[in-house]
Amino acid sequence: MLKKISKILRSPIKKKIILFFRENPHSVDSVRGISTWLNLKPEMVRKALEELVKEGILITHRGRTTTGYAYTQDKNILNCIEECLSIKDEKRSSDRSI
Known part of the structure; x- marks a missing residue:
């Protein structure tokens, strides 16, 4: 799972979306709102998305006319995301100190 999430985080758009929901974990928003x-x-x-x-x-909340997107509540996935992000932060910090 870590490799899969690490690969996903290489996409700048997907990373921005994940960081948005990480900062707003209870948010449900549409394509238009997120964009x-x-x-x-x-x-x-x-x-x-x-x-x-x-x-x-992410999970979807489908209404009659729109779809809302929300962050997963799956602890395993959330923990993997946190681990991948902390590894990237640590690597960035060590690269700066060289």
Whole structure:
């Protein structure tokens, strides 16, 4: 799971989306809302959101006219995300000290 999440985090758009939901873990928002918050094109955000749903990182709340996206509550996935992000932060810190 760590390798899969690490690979997902290499995508700048997916990483921005994950960080958005990490900072707002109880948020449910639409493609339009998320693209506005992140200042990204809705088409790009929609594709990334659907891929993150397939990976289990996000869940959908489907209404009649819109779909909302929310952060998973799966502890294993959340722990893997935290571990991957902390590894990247540690690597970045050690690269700066060289």
